[in-house]
Amino acid sequence: MKMAELSAVSGLSVATVKFYLRENLLAAGERTAPNQAHYGLEHVTRLRLIRSLIEVGGLTIADARVVLAAIDSDLPLQDTFAIAQRSVSEHIDPAGIDPSALDRVDAVLDGWLVSADNPGRLAAARVVQSLDEVGHTDACGWLGRYAHAAQLVAEADIDEIAALSDRAAQAQTVVVGTALGDALFRGLRRAAQEHVSALRYSADPARHHQTP
């Protein structure tokens, strides 16, 4: 198909598709004339993936380029995971983290196989430090319950990957799941908060729409 059709099928403007081509997120089409190229279904598929990572997962162009390269590579799945994690995590300077906050995070991760530079370990410690600063110094029970739920979610993530048979599909699921899983959990947490607080506090639970 030509550029106009690729744009129509993918639901992205020609300018956006050309931008992704220039940024090397999307492979060039097969040139059929000096200013014309032919695109295939693999371009449509890739555009959907790029859109999902950027529009829903919130990745920057630079981060999307890094994770797409990891999907295309033949890196071991573990390394793809580490790349995906770093790409969707804010860089946190360990020097700015209070050691006591890190100790409390490590206490709830007791027995977990987690590298010292795991971006999530530092991010969690920064939240604990921030909670200290606003006076929630006794949040260890809360933290432990979050860690338990996080383990259930990680097991669901890994099972979803393990169910796939080929390396390319697994690598794509690692990247998509890491980026979109955050957004999915955030959404479900909002719904669950309304449900649990309505059960406990609402004078009028009927005003909450019972789904489905």
Place this chain on the structure above:
Amino acid sequence: MKMAELSAVSGLSVATVKFYLRENLLAAGERTAPNQAHYGLEHVTRLRLIRSLIEVGGLTIADARVVLAAIDSDLPLQDTFAIAQRSVSEHIDPAGIDPSALDRVDAVLDGWLVSADNPGRLAAARVVQSLDEVGHTDACGWLGRYAHAAQLVAEADIDEIAALSDRAAQAQTVVVGTALGDALFRGLRRAAQEHVSALRYSADPARHHQTP
């Protein structure tokens, strides 16, 4: 204390403190001379809260103003929750959501007391729609396991609030917990992913630092 001391104690520059004053996030000090004001401990406490919401929770100035006003109000806790949820959630146009994706989210929220306009319900449906687009159309099991974990997290959130005795502390915890809980869970999920994938896939689990 004077402005210079307030800046030093709170760890924020004078320019930042003045910006928060201008933006009405922080109440004015008590004027002691035409160009001098006196600030109290309540200003230090409030600055820590603002910093936590903006720097760690990622709220915009406008959203921080809305949730701080909710903390200062005497609104019922349920309403404070709804305000906090909306402030930390991206606005999603329901018209852009595929009804079939919404149906699948509603199926996993079966029996939950959730309003049709809960921002999380729509956000979760948008993720499901995006997963469809990249070919993960059979993610319902994954979705259900996420919803179960989200309920555990919401119960931890509500218990943390219920343990507090006064309305002001509860309202602050609602806001801080909603904003910072997302960042905390995201971090712990990264750590859990490394742990679970190291257990299942790593040829060399010893390279993962075992905490603490």
